[in-house]
Amino acid sequence: MALFLVNVLDGFVTGLLLFMLCSGLTLIFSMMGVLNFAHASFYMLGAYFAYQISLVTGFWVGLLVAPLIVGLIGALIERYGLRRVHKYGHVPELIFTFGLALLIEETIQFFWGKSQLPFSEPAALDFAAFAIAGNAFPAYKVFMIAVAMGIFLTLLYILTKTRIGMTIQAALSYPETVQNLGHNVPLVFMCVFGVGTAMAGLAGVIAGPVLGVFPGMALQLGSIVFVTIVIGGLGSLWGALVASLIIGWLQTFATAYDVTAEQVLTAIGFTKPELIWDHPLQDLWTLTLPQLGPILPYLLMIIVLVLRPQGLMGNRES
Amino acid sequence: MSIASKTPLTAGTTRLISLSNVMPWAFAALFLLCLPFVFQSSSALTIMNQMAITIVFALSYNMLLGQGGMLSFGHAVYMGLGGFFAMHAMNMVEDGLWLPLPFLPIVGGLFGMVFAFLIGSFSTRRAGTVFAMISLGVGELIAACSVIIVVFFGGEEGISGDRTMGPPVFGYEFLTQQEVYYLTVVWLLVAALLMYLFSRTPIGRIANAVRDNEERAEFLGYSQRNVRWISFCASGFFAGVAGSLFAINFEILTEENLNLATSGSILLITFIGGAGFFVGPIIGAVVFTLLQTVLGLHTELWALYLGILFVACVMFFPSGFAGLIAMHRRPLALGKLNLLIKPYLKVAIPAITSVLSLAAILEILFHKRHGYGGDHEMHLYGIAFDSGGYQAVAFATIIAAISLFLVSRVLPEIREAWDNANHAEDRA
Numbered sequence: 166m167a168l169f170l171v172n173v174l175d176g177f178v179t180g181l182l183l184f185m186l187c188s189g190l191t192l193i194f195s196m197m198g199v200l201n202f203a204h205a206s207f208y209m210l211g212a213y214f215a216y217q218i219s220l221v222t223g224f225w226v227g228l229l230v231a232p233l234i235v236g237l238i239g240a241l242i243e244r245y246g247l248r249r250v251h252k253y254g255h256v257p258e259l260i261f262t263f264g265l266a267l268l269i270e271e272t273i274q275f276f277w278g279k280s281q282l283p284f285s286e287p288a289a290l291d292f293a294a295f296a297i298a299g300n301a302f303p304a305y306k307v308f309m310i311a312v313a314m315g316i317f318l319t320l321l322y323i324l325t326k327t328r329i330g331m332t333i334q335a336a337l338s339y340p341e342t343v344q345n346l347g348h349n350v351p352l353v354f355m356c357v358f359g360v361g362t363a364m365a366g367l368a369g370v371i372a373g374p375v376l377g378v379f380p381g382m383a384l385q386l387g388s389i390v391f392v393t394i395v396i397g398g399l400g401s402l403w404g405a406l407v408a409s410l411i412i413g414w415l416q417t418f419a420t421a422y423d424v425t426a427e428q429v430l431t432a433i434g435f436t437k438p439e440l441i442w443d444h445p446l447q448d449l450w451t452l453t454l455p456q457l458g459p460i461l462p463y464l465l466m467i468i469v470l471v472l473r474p475q476g477l478m479g480n481r482e483s
Numbered sequence: 484m485s486i487a488s489k490t491p492l493t494a495g496t497t498r499l500i501s502l503s504n505v506m507p508w509a510f511a512a513l514f515l516l517c518l519p520f521v522f523q524s525s526s527a528l529t530i531m532n533q534m535a536i537t538i539v540f541a542l543s544y545n546m547l548l549g550q551g552g553m554l555s556f557g558h559a560v561y562m563g564l565g566g567f568f569a570m571h572a573m574n575m576v577e578d579g580l581w582l583p584l585p586f587l588p589i590v591g592g593l594f595g596m597v598f599a600f601l602i603g604s605f606s607t608r609r610a611g612t613v614f615a616m617i618s619l620g621v622g623e624l625i626a627a628c629s630v631i632i633v634v635f636f637g638g639e640e641g642i643s644g645d646r647t648m649g650p651p652v653f654g655y656e657f658l659t660q661q662e663v664y665y666l667t668v669v670w671l672l673v674a675a676l677l678m679y680l681f682s683r684t685p686i687g688r689i690a691n692a693v694r695d696n697e698e699r700a701e702f703l704g705y706s707q708r709n710v711r712w713i714s715f716c717a718s719g720f721f722a723g724v725a726g727s728l729f730a731i732n733f734e735i736l737t738e739e740n741l742n743l744a745t746s747g748s749i750l751l752i753t754f755i756g757g758a759g760f761f762v763g764p765i766i767g768a769v770v771f772t773l774l775q776t777v778l779g780l781h782t783e784l785w786a787l788y789l790g791i792l793f794v795a796c797v798m799f800f801p802s803g804f805a806g807l808i809a810m811h812r813r814p815l816a817l818g819k820l821n822l823l824i825k826p827y828l829k830v831a832i833p834a835i836t837s838v839l840s841l842a843a844i845l846e847i848l849f850h851k852r853h854g855y856g857g858d859h860e861m862h863l864y865g866i867a868f869d870s871g872g873y874q875a876v877a878f879a880t881i882i883a884a885i886s887l888f889l890v891s892r893v894l895p896e897i898r899e900a901w902d903n904a905n906h907a908e909d910r911a
Contacts, residue, residue, distance in 0.1 A: 268790035463624035
């Protein structure tokens with residue numbers, strides 16, 4: 166039971182982290198109709214910038230400044246790159262962001278090299294917050310939950326309760342009308358893109374010490390982020406939240422419980438062949454749940470798409 | 484004589500090679516047959532084989548992107564699976580299955596098609612973003628599976644085989660690189676011709692219609708989903724053929740053959756070459772393989788340059804290299820191509836200098852940053868110098884600035900010449 170609770174919390178952290186990326190991506194998607202393939206690259210940029218800043222000033226300044234720089238870069242890319250490609254249609258836009266992802270990864274390797282950087286959590290948070298039956302829960306993870314929840318609630322408040330949020334929501338559905346009412350819709354788009362990428366950058370800063378800072382970190386999370394928003398339903402913020410949490414828990418539980426296929430198959434009543442290493446079904450018998458963990462999100466995506474093509478909470482197909 | 488249009492609506496249907504004109508195909512065949520007499524070294528043959536495989540793969544990818552309007556991030560799956568099945572078939576030949584090597588690509592192609600049929604059944608319902616995301620998810624799924632299902636995919640080491648075990652065909656056992664080259668080239672020509680002919684069939688034409696306006700195609704009575712599905716299966720077949728050729732050439736397949744990186748690079752190749760044209764992917768594959776092998780020998784930064792080229796291509800010339808070439812068809816038709824020669828020559832020297840000096844800045848900075856053990860001696864363009872101080876960077880920057888300035892001075896002249904060359908004064 167205690168282990169179960171720890172895993173619930175761990176999965177919650179992973180899910181919230183995923184949601185910080187997915188929320189920005191979903192907002193950008195529902196606004197501009199373009200999936201930002203480079204979204205996870207902004208997450209990576211956030212981590213690298215924070216590392217570089219933390220060398221001079223320490224973790225906390227990096228936490229504040231790095232997302233701002235990432236957001237600024239994002240806004241500039243929207244203004245001078247994406248807007249230019251926009252007139253060619255959605256597919257070239259997607260290809261553009263794909264190229265951007267490649268370019269950002271190469272640029273990061275240009276400046277910081279290929280190896281992992283020693284980015285660690287601040288000393289102030291390097292203690293166990295509490296323990297569940299002997300399993301210590303680090304304070305840094307509590308901090309991660311707090312930041313992610315804070316961001317989520319702020320976003321929710323701005324989107325639903327303020328005038329700016331109303332304009333954004335209106336611009337999502339009727340950009341021309343909103344433009345005619347005197348709002349600068351391109352500016353709104355640029356700001357949403359900037360804020361979305363800044364949130365990805367912030368996620369990178371707080372995830373860096375836990376998941377590691379290395380050039381492959383964007384690729385590692387990137388595909389999962391897309392899978393998540395497809396499962397949740399493209400353009401649905403609540404769907405993104407639900408799907409992020411599901412995937413967070415799915416992955417955490419899959420790695421935590423070492424269930425092997427052998428146990429399952431024997432329990433059903435099959436007998437294990439003697440010479441397993443030459444058997445055609447050897448992979449079936451030696452399969453373990455932690456091995457399956459990385460492919461579960463993709464399997465879930467295919468199941469969802471076959472049964473419910475618009476995603477869990479989406480209301481349109483494309 | 485129609486004139487190449489730059490709008491996506493007609494881009495894919497422009498007849499760069501018309502069916503009545505078989506000369507380009509004959510020339511291509513003759514050219515490919517003669518190539519080994521010019522480049523005889525085994526490394527050159529390897530590069531040419533790789534190029535041929537990439538061309539087949541890129542052409543099959545363009546059946547989706549260029550002709551069907553489907554952006555796939557997981558096309559390597561079909562090439563990889565086709566290749567893995569071909570490799571297993573090759574190993575079964577060793578155990579007594581009668582299958583001459585030249586027919587192996589059919590096996591791989593059929594398996595590529597079977598998987599395209601299965602996956603296409605749910606992924607082709609929608610084009611655009613949804614299709615792209617599903618292809619990405621499926622690609623990641625299969626790539627992750629390849630590490631788990633060791634019996635079939637061979638785990639981390641992959642699986643390998645021996646192509647020479649099959650029955651000899653007209654006395655050839657495919658021991659030498661040259662024999663393999665001819666096998667690959669024959670398949671390249673057959674596959675390219677079939678893909679070209681496919682694009683001329685009614686289903687190929689309807690695929691273009693669905694790409695341009697799926698709703699209208701539906702109203703004409705065509706199921707957009709089925710049209711995409713058929714294109715998808717055909718594309719899967721040729722990707723499988725490319726995978727089998729890979730298996731024959733390199734005799735080893737690993738997880739790398741079906742992962743996201745391979746899928747991504749085929750998108751890059753097709754787009755740089757020009758997705759709207761049949762010859763686009765061919766140009767892209769040739770350019771990419773040359774960049775990868777030749778530039779890769781000289782600099783660690785080749786992937787960065789490729790990324791810059793790709794992003795620049797998407798932003799400034801989205802119809803790719805083939806599009807740039809096709810732009811000159813109108814001046815050619817008007818007989819005014821000669822007007823452009825002088826300004827092009829004028830811009831060539833400063834443009835090349837600026838590209839080289841900008842690359843030099845990157846190289847010097849990279850060397851400074853990652854110089855091994857404080858060793859600052861550096862060789863670039865045949866010049867040896869010290870990359871430690873600021874002189875080298877400053878020098879390269881000054882040259883870059885001057886040459887860029889010169890380019891900007893020539894640009895108005897080019898624009899004027901371009902307008903003149905595209906303008907018919909009197910209707911003759």
